[in-house]
Amino acid sequence: SQQGEEDPQALSIQEGENATMNCSYKTSINNLQWYRQNSGRGLVHLILIRSNEREKHSGRLRVTLDTSKKSSSLLITASRAADTASYFCATDGGDSSASKIIFGSGTRLSIRP
Amino acid sequence: KAGVTQTPRYLIKTRGQQVTLSCSPISGHRSVSWYQQTPGQGLQFLFEYFSETQRNKGNFPGRFSGRQFSNSRSEMNVSTLELGDSALYLCASSLGTAHSYEQYFGPGTRLTVT
Numbered sequence: 571s572q573q574g575e576e577d578p579q580a581l582s583i584q585e586g587e588n589a590t591m592n593c594s595y596k597t598s599i600n601n602l603q604w605y606r607q608n609s610g611r612g613l614v615h616l617i618l619i620r621s622n623e624r625e626k627h628s629g630r631l632r633v634t635l636d637t638s639k640k641s642s643s644l645l646i647t648a649s650r651a652a653d654t655a656s657y658f659c660a661t662d663g664g665d666s667s668a669s670k671i672i673f674g675s676g677t678r679l680s681i682r683p
Numbered sequence: 684k685a686g687v688t689q690t691p692r693y694l695i696k697t698r699g700q701q702v703t704l705s706c707s708p709i710s711g712h713r714s715v716s717w718y719q720q721t722p723g724q725g726l727q728f729l730f731e732y733f734s735e736t737q738r739n740k741g742n743f744p745g746r747f748s749g750r751q752f753s754n755s756r757s758e759m760n761v762s763t764l765e766l767g768d769s770a771l772y773l774c775a776s777s778l779g780t781a782h783s784y785e786q787y788f789g790p791g792t793r794l795t796v797t
Contacts, residue, residue: 614788
């Protein structure tokens with residue numbers, strides 16, 4: 571089964587609005603990463619957040635991590651058409667298998683003009 | 684700096700055959716990981732190589748194998764192909780271990796098994 575599960579599975583918003591995606595995972599982690607995948611640029615790394623960090627920003631992206639709830643969220647502000655893509659969270663397996671990266675099932679984000 | 688390259692980009696094989704996929708990482712990157720992506724199972728970790736050593740392996744049968752060369756280039760091999768092996772195979776490289784460093788993905792190899 572997947573370590574990380576994104577919610578919602580699909581999201582459609584108007585250009586300019588904010589988009590929030592959530593990721594829940596099952597075991598303890600060392601790091602959590604967010605990736606974006608679209609047909610034009612393939613799979614691209616967005617942000618890596620470590621287990622001792624609570625929030626991280628990169629441009630219009632904001633990631634939070636709550637290890638007590640085993641969850642993370644990705645906020646994209648002022649969305650653009652180019653943000654249309656699938657977004658995945660990826661976690662390591664915790665102490666027992668730290669090297670193994672486990673991807674969630676993804677959130678498909680569509681930006682309406 | 685050149686990105687991660689994968690060859691071939693597309694491949695059609697018949698059940699029972701074997702296939703070898705190649706990945707050239709970004710210069711200076713020592714870790715190469717392989718993933719299988721299918722509509723049904725999503726992105727699944729195959730294995731990671733670091734300095735020619737396999738660091739970890741996902742839950743795939745022994746028909747899936749890989750190796751890394753001294754120049755960090757990596758190959759993965761799938762023997763006795765099954766229809767269910769049809770997928771996009773992605774390779775990623777990173778400076779250090781995949782779970783602690785940003786991974787750079789190649790465009791993938793689309794494998795179709797008939």
